[in-house]
Amino acid sequence: MSGDFSSLRSDIPQLTREVHGRRLVYLDSAATSLTPRSVIEAMDQYYERHHSNVHRAVYLTAEEATAAFEGARADIASFISAPGGAEEVVFTHGTTESFNLIAHGWGARHLGPDSAIVLTEMEHHANLVPWFQLRERLGFEIRFLTVTDDFRLDLSNLDELLHGASLISFTGISNVLGTVNPVAEIAKRAHAVGVRVVVDGAQLVAHHPVDVEALGIDAICFGAHKMMGPTGIGAVWAKRDMWAEMDPFMGGGAMIADVSLDGYVPAPDNRRFEAGTPPIAEAVGFAAAIRYLRGWDMAALQAHEDTLTAEALRRLADVAPGRLRIIGPPTLDQRAGVISLDLDGVHPHDIAQVLDQHGVCVRPGHHCAKPLMKRFGLSATVRVSFGPYNTSSDIDVLIDALTAADAMFR
Amino acid sequence: MDGLDDLYKDIILDHYRSPRNRGELPVPPAMSAEGFNPLCGDQVTVYVTLDGDTISDIKITGTGCSISQASSSLMSAAVKGKTTSFAYDRLAVFKRLMTIDDTPGEPVNVRELGEMAALQGVVQFPARIKCAILAWNTLDQVLSTHASPQ
Numbered sequence: 029m030s031g032d033f034s035s036l037r038s039d040i041p042q043l044t045r046e047v048h049g050r051r052l053v054y055l056d057s058a059a060t061s062l063t064p065r066s067v068i069e070a071m072d073q074y075y076e077r078h079h080s081n082v083h084r085a086v087y088l089t090a091e092e093a094t095a096a097f098e099g100a101r102a103d104i105a106s107f108i109s110a111p112g113g114a115e116e117v118v119f120t121h122g123t124t125e126s127f128n129l130i131a132h133g134w135g136a137r138h139l140g141p142d143s144a145i146v147l148t149e150m151e152h153h154a155n156l157v158p159w160f161q162l163r164e165r166l167g168f169e170i171r172f173l174t175v176t177d178d179f180r181l182d183l184s185n186l187d188e189l190l191h192g193a194s195l196i197s198f199t200g201i202s203n204v205l206g207t208v209n210p211v212a213e214i215a216k217r218a219h220a221v222g223v224r225v226v227v228d229g230a231q232l233v234a235h236h237p238v239d240v241e242a243l244g245i246d247a248i249c250f251g252a253h254k255m256m257g258p259t260g261i262g263a264v265w266a267k268r269d270m271w272a273e274m275d276p277f278m279g280g281g282a283m284i285a286d287v288s289l290d291g292y293v294p295a296p297d298n299r300r301f302e303a304g305t306p307p308i309a310e311a312v313g314f315a316a317a318i319r320y321l322r323g324w325d326m327a328a329l330q331a332h333e334d335t336l337t338a339e340a341l342r343r344l345a346d347v348a349p350g351r352l353r354i355i356g357p358p359t360l361d362q363r364a365g366v367i368s369l370d371l372d373g374v375h376p377h378d379i380a381q382v383l384d385q386h387g388v389c390v391r392p393g394h395h396c397a398k399p400l401m402k403r404f405g406l407s408a409t410v411r412v413s414f415g416p417y418n419t420s421s422d423i424d425v426l427i428d429a430l431t432a433a434d435a436m437f438r
Numbered sequence: 439m440d441g442l443d444d445l446y447k448d449i450i451l452d453h454y455r456s457p458r459n460r461g462e463l464p465v466p467p468a469m470s471a472e473g474f475n476p477l478c479g480d481q482v483t484v485y486v487t488l489d490g491d492t493i494s495d496i497k498i499t500g501t502g503c504s505i506s507q508a509s510s511s512l513m514s515a516a517v518k519g520k521t522t523s524f525a526y527d528r529l530a531v532f533k534r535l536m537t538i539d540d541t542p543g544e545p546v547n548v549r550e551l552g553e554m555a556a557l558q559g560v561v562q563f564p565a566r567i568k569c570a571i572l573a574w575n576t577l578d579q580v581l582s583t584h585a586s587p588q
C-alpha cells in the first residue's frame with residue numbers, strides 16, 4: 029500500500045513555518061517527531077474541559093480524566109498487540125525512564141555478583157547507563173554483542189554470550205545506523221536458554237507496526253514524542269509474568285495499597301509502578317497520536333518512509349562521490365529511515381549549520397551512542413531521519429544543501 | 439544567506455583549510471594543555487615555548503569544527519613572538535567580542551584584533567561561541583600553569 033501522503037502535511041502546524049526565509053524541512057524525527065493538530069487539540073481539550081487528577085475521585089470531570097487516562101493505556105496496549113491488554117502497560121516519563129524502571133525494578137531483584145546480562149555496542153545511552161549504575165551497586169557482568177563492519181549486530185557468538193546470562197536488552201532499530209535488528213530471532217535464541225528479552229522500541233514502535241507477541245519478547249520501552257505524541261510520557265510493556273518479577277522503583281502516592289508509620293504495602297496490581305500524579309494531558313496526547321498513526325495505518329507509513337529512505341540512499345551516492353560515506357547499511361535491506369553521514373574533511377556541525385540556513389533540520393553529534401561512534405572511529409555524524417510527513421521534495425532540498433555545504437568547506 | 443557568510447568568512451575558511459602553526463613541541467621545555475568542547479567534540483592541544491616573558495613558539499594540534507580549528511590557527515598567528523601580557527590582553531578583548539565578558543566599558547576595537555576579527559560573526563550563532571573560545575581558554579590554561587609559583 030503506497031498512498032498519497034501529501035495531505036498528511038497539512039495536519040502538522042509546524043510545517044507551515046519558515047526558518048531563515050525558507051520552507052522548514054524537518055529531517056530530525058529520530059530525535060523527536062512533529063505533532064499533528066489532533067494531538068495538540070486533544071491535550072487542549074483535557075486542559076479546557078477535563079482537567080482533574082486521576083483515580084479515587086467521585087466528581088464528573090475527574091471521572092472523565094480517569095477514563096481518558098486509562099483509555100490511553102488500553103490504546104497503547106492494543107497498538108502493540110499486548111496479549112494481556114492494558115494491565116501490561118505502565119506509564120513512564122519516556123524511554124529513558126522505562127529503562128530505569130526495568131533495570132532497577134527487575135535487575136535489582138535478579139542480578140548479583142554471579143549473574144550476567146547482555147547488551148550491544150549499538151545501544152543508546154538510555155539502554156547502557158542505567159545498567160552501568162546498577163552494576164556499580166550489584167557487581168554483575170555485562171557482555172556486549174558487537175557490530176560488524178557492515179553495521180549489523182554480530183550474532184556469531186550470541187549463544188555463547190547468552191549462556192549463563194539472565195537478560196538481554198537491545199534496540200529494535202539503531203537511532204544512528206538505521207539498522208533494523210532481527211528481534212524475533214534474538215528473542216527465540218534467548219528464550220531457548222531461559223534469558224529474558226527487553227527491547228528498546230524508541231525507534232521501532234514509532235516507525236514499524238509492532239506485535240509484541242509475534243516478536244516473542246518479554247518487555248519493550250518506548251516514548252510518545254518520537255511517534256507524533258507529546259514529550260514527557262512513555263511506557264513499558266512487559267508480559268504479566270515479567271511484571272510479577274519486578275519491584276517498584278519509585279515510591280510515593282498512588283503506588284500503594286496501604287501506608288502506616290510502620291511502612292507501606294505496594295498496590296497489588298501494576299499501579300505499584302506508577303508513583304505520583306502521572307502526566308495526564310500527555311497520556312491523552314499519546315492516545316491521540318496512536319489514533320493518528322492508526323488512521324494512516326502503520327504499515328502504510330512504514331512503506332512511505334521506506335520509499336523515501338531508498339530514494340535518499342540512492343541520491344546521496346551522487347553527493348561528493350568518494351567522500352560522503354553512509355554510516356549504516358547502504359540499501360533498504362533491514363534498515364529504516366535514519367541515515368548517518370560522514371563527509372570527509374567537513375565537520376558535522378559545520379554541515380548542520382549550513383543546512384540550517386537552507387531550512388533543513390538535521391542532527392550533528394554522537395546521538396547518545398558514544399560506544400557505537402567509537403566503534404567506527406568517529407566523534408560525530410550528521411544524521412538525517414524521516415517521519416511520515418517527509419516528501420521527495422525534502423530530499424531535493426537536502427541534496428542541494430549538502431552540495432552547498434561541501435562546496436563551502438572543500 | 440547573510441548570517442552564514444558572516445560566520446564562515448573567507449579568512450576563517452582559509453585558516454581551517456591551511457591551519458598555521460600546526461604541530462607539536464617537545465614537552466618540556468615547552469608547556470602544553472588540552473581543551474575540549476563537548477558540543478562539537480572539538481579538541482585542541484596548545485604547546486607554548488616561553489623565552490622569558492615572550493611566546494617564542496606556539497604549536498597546536500586538534501580536531502573539530504571549522505570555527506574551533508580556524509580560531510586556533512588565528513590565535514597562534516596573533517600571539518606568536520608576542521609577550522604573555524599581550525596574549526592576555528587579546529584574550530580579554532576576544533572574550534568581549536564573543537560577549538562572554540559583557541561588563542560595560544569601552545566597545546571592542548575590532549580593528550585592533552586584525553584577522554581575528556573575522557570571528558565576530560560567530561556571536562550570531564550562540565551555540566558556536568564555545569567553539570571559537572576553546573583555543574583561547576586552552577592557551578589561558580597553559581600560561582596560568584606556568585605563572586603559578588614553582
Ligand SMILES: Cc1ncc(COP(=O)(O)O)c(C=O)c1O
Nearest residue numbers: 122123124152154203230231251
Ligand atoms: C533508540 C533510542 N533509545 C532511547 C532513546 C531515549 O529516549 P528519550 O530521550 O525520549 O527518553 C532514544 C531517543 O533519543 C532512542 O533513539
